[in-house]
Amino acid sequence: MRILLADDQGVVRRGLRALLETEPGVEIVGEASDGQEALRLLDSMEPDIVILDVAMPRLNGIDVAAHARKRRPDLRVIVLSMHSDESYVVRALAAGARGYLLKEATDDDLLPAVRAVAAGRTFFSPAVSAMLLEDHVRHLQQRGLEDSYHLLTDREREVLQLLAEGHSNKEVAAALDVGLSTVETHRANLMQKLNLHNTAEIVLYAVRKRIIV
Amino acid sequence: MRFRTWPVVAVALSGLLLLIVGSVVATRNKAQAIYSQLEQLNEHHRRVESRLRRLRGDVHMSGIFVRDYLLDTSRENAPEYRDRLAQLRQTNMSTLAELAELVGPDEAPRVRKLQANLTDYWEGFEPLFGWTVAQKLAQSPFFLRNEVLPRREAVLAIAQDVEAFNNESLTLQRRQVATSQLELRRYLDLVLWSSTLLGVLVAVAAVIRIGFLERRSEEQRQRMALAELSMRQLTQQLVRTQEEERRKLSRELHDHVGQMLTALRMELGTVERARWAAGTPFVHSIAESKRLAETMLRTVRDLAMGLRPSMLDDFGLKPALEWLVRDLARRCDIRVDLSVEGELNRLSDAHRTCIYRVVQEALTNCVRHARARRVMVTLVDRQDSLFLGVEDDGCGFMTTAPRAGLGLLGLDERVRELGGHFAIDSGKGLGTRLRVTMPVPRSSLSAEEVPLADLAG
Numbered sequence: 001m002r003i004l005l006a007d008d009q010g011v012v013r014r015g016l017r018a019l020l021e022t023e024p025g026v027e028i029v030g031e032a033s034d035g036q037e038a039l040r041l042l043d044s045m046e047p048d049i050v051i052l053d054v055a056m057p058r059l060n061g062i063d064v065a066a067h068a069r070k071r072r073p074d075l076r077v078i079v080l081s082m083h084s085d086e087s088y089v090v091r092a093l094a095a096g097a098r099g100y101l102l103k104e105a106t107d108d109d110l111l112p113a114v115r116a117v118a119a120g121r122t123f124f125s126p127a128v129s130a131m132l133l134e135d136h137v138r139h140l141q142q143r144g145l146e147d148s149y150h151l152l153t154d155r156e157r158e159v160l161q162l163l164a165e166g167h168s169n170k171e172v173a174a175a176l177d178v179g180l181s182t183v184e185t186h187r188a189n190l191m192q193k194l195n196l197h198n199t200a201e202i203v204l205y206a207v208r209k210r211i212i213v
Numbered sequence: 214m215r216f217r218t219w220p221v222v223a224v225a226l227s228g229l230l231l232l233i234v235g236s237v238v239a240t241r242n243k244a245q246a247i248y249s250q251l252e253q254l255n256e257h258h259r260r261v262e263s264r265l266r267r268l269r270g271d272v273h274m275s276g277i278f279v280r281d282y283l284l285d286t287s288r289e290n291a292p293e294y295r296d297r298l299a300q301l302r303q304t305n306m307s308t309l310a311e312l313a314e315l316v317g318p319d320e321a322p323r324v325r326k327l328q329a330n331l332t333d334y335w336e337g338f339e340p341l342f343g344w345t346v347a348q349k350l351a352q353s354p355f356f357l358r359n360e361v362l363p364r365r366e367a368v369l370a371i372a373q374d375v376e377a378f379n380n381e382s383l384t385l386q387r388r389q390v391a392t393s394q395l396e397l398r399r400y401l402d403l404v405l406w407s408s409t410l411l412g413v414l415v416a417v418a419a420v421i422r423i424g425f426l427e428r429r430s431e432e433q434r435q436r437m438a439l440a441e442l443s444m445r446q447l448t449q450q451l452v453r454t455q456e457e458e459r460r461k462l463s464r465e466l467h468d469h470v471g472q473m474l475t476a477l478r479m480e481l482g483t484v485e486r487a488r489w490a491a492g493t494p495f496v497h498s499i500a501e502s503k504r505l506a507e508t509m510l511r512t513v514r515d516l517a518m519g520l521r522p523s524m525l526d527d528f529g530l531k532p533a534l535e536w537l538v539r540d541l542a543r544r545c546d547i548r549v550d551l552s553v554e555g556e557l558n559r560l561s562d563a564h565r566t567c568i569y570r571v572v573q574e575a576l577t578n579c580v581r582h583a584r585a586r587r588v589m590v591t592l593v594d595r596q597d598s599l600f601l602g603v604e605d606d607g608c609g610f611m612t613t614a615p616r617a618g619l620g621l622l623g624l625d626e627r628v629r630e631l632g633g634h635f636a637i638d639s640g641k642g643l644g645t646r647l648r649v650t651m652p653v654p655r656s657s658l659s660a661e662e663v664p665l666a667d668l669a670g
Contacts, residue, residue, distance in 0.1 A: 060527065082514050085539065087524050087532040104507040135539055142548040 001118055002029045006038035007053035019110055035059025042068050054081040062095045069096035076117045084131040094200040098166055099123040121165055122212045132208045148193050156190040164206030218422045225415040236404035243397050251390050258383045264312040265372050271305040272368050283353035286346050295342050302335045320378055327371040334364040447622055469512050477505045530565045531557050545580050548587045555594025567627050568601055574620045575603040575647050583607025583645055601649040609639040
């Protein structure tokens with residue numbers, strides 16, 4: 001598994017490298033200290049996974065992820081951040097990140113995240129999903145609303161989970177052995193029931209509800 | 214509308230001036246009229262007098278002619294005397310006609326009587342011219358004494374009468390003129406007194422008004438001095454607040470971060486001493502070190518976010534405000550509804566920061582002072598201007614209170630610096646409504662805002 005590290009702090013890169021090298025089958029193919037360098041190394045090294053710090057000079061980690069995913073849709077992205085707030089999480093998801101780690105808990109979460117992402121799943125630091133859920137519940141309580149997850153049919157819940165894990169409509173159709181238009185109908189229905197507007201919100205919702213971890 | 218003094222004073226003064234000018238003109242006209250009336254009177258009197266004089270002269274002259282004729286013994290001179298007498302009679306009659314025209318209706322009977330006597334007088338001469346020399350010699354003394362003299366006396370007496378009446382009427386009319394002169398004097402007195410009174414009134418009113426204005430300007434000066442003083446006090450308080458904030462920050466860094474670093478170092482020392490004796494204390498110290506580092510990280514992050522949220526620079530104003538609202542909801546029991554209309558992109562850093570600080574301060578006030586349960590934050594981007602409204606259901610405060618809030622003063626200053634308008638509307642138990650409008654100069658567009666906003670969709 002080829003991994004690229006990008007963080008402007010050398011100390012952090014060394015720590016990440018030390019941690020990752022304990023995992024068998026992992027190869028660190030490069031280290032970048034800013035966003036532009038990360039983009040260059042992504043092109044030249046063609047890693048499977050990139051671990052990006054959000055706060056980097058010249059180009060921040062989320063922008064790097066967005067650019068890189070346009071060129072390499074199969075690239076797996078893990079984002080490192082100080083912030084568990086939804087404004088960062090939702091942007092990281094929109095930029096195509098499938099792992100979101102809080103820096104304060106990197107040593108515990110990094111290896112599980114790499115394993116999950118390598119297996120095509122998503123991973124969020126428990127503190128992040130806890131915070132997102134709390135905010136969501138508080139938001140609903142303050143407005144006297146209820147979560148409408150219970151309104152979903154079993155099939156819609158399956159579609160929700162698969163979409164949140166990063167599968168395309170076509171992959172979902174194949175996995176459930178139904179037609180593409182059926183998946184699209186399920187997708188539209190569940191988005192309407194949950195008041196979601198795009199894929200990023202579907203993933204965010206799934207993270208909040210701990211449908212995906 | 215405010216009451217203004219100068220138009221009133223101007224009107225009163227011009228009224229006074231008009232009164233004086235008008236009365237001078239009227240007086241001049243009246244005096245002129247009296248003078249010309251007097252002149253006319255004298256002229257009339259003089260004319261009547263001269264006619265009478267001529268009348269009397271002619272009568273005397275005719276007597277002389279008649280006597281000369283009677284004493285003349287030659288017959289051939291008779292027609293000449295007759296012509297001279299006829300001429301005199303004619304002159305006499307035309308003078309009488311002039312007199313009749315001159316006199317008024319009161320004298321007309323007298324003049325008619327004069328005319329009758331005169332005619333009688335002149336006709337008395339007619340028989341003379343038929344007389345012979347002998348007749349002249351024999352009868353002339355008798356005729357002169359008995360015919361001419363009495364008739365002449367009668368004529369002269371009436372002329373005397375007319376003259377007397379003329380004089381009398383002159384006196385009478387002069388008295389009338391004197392009366393109108395007296396009236397004029399009374400009029401002048403009236404004008405003098407009324408303009409003096411009006412002048413005094415205007416002067417008194419002006420003095421009272423000036424006194425009032427002077428008092429008011431003095432009050433205003435005192436108020437301004439007071440305002441300046443309170444402004445200075447506020448500035449001092451602002452400085453103190455800033456210092457207080459620094460002290461808080463310093464204490465936070467020293468007490469929390471410093472203490473935790475000290476603790477971390479001690480834990481690491483424990484790890485160092487226990488490195489060969491693997492077991493519970495070692496694992497415990499490592500876990501404690503990690504816990505300390507995590508706490509420290511969070512403290513530093515919260516501190517940094519409090520100073521300036523990274524969202525403001527990373528994602529722009531809207532995400533930063535959303536975070537602010539969420540963060541507040543995590544810490545306090547308050548419901549904040551945030552509504553943003555418009556794009557909000559391409560705002561300058563100054564505008565973003567200003568709006569963010571206004572909302573931050575307003576929300577802090579809602580929690581700390583207003584004890585509000587619900588807050589409504591509205592931000593509208595109208596292309597060339599921004600509108601911000603923050604409305605809460607808290608206890609409110611008196612906006613007129615001198616210390617209505619140092620924070621608000623700072624916000625006002627911030628907003629005004631960007632050419633905006635800051636207004637606050639509150640009252641005890643009425644909640645608080647804060648409104649900001651500020652122009653956004655779109656010509657100096659900076660595209661630094663929201664590099665990631667398009668990715669969220």
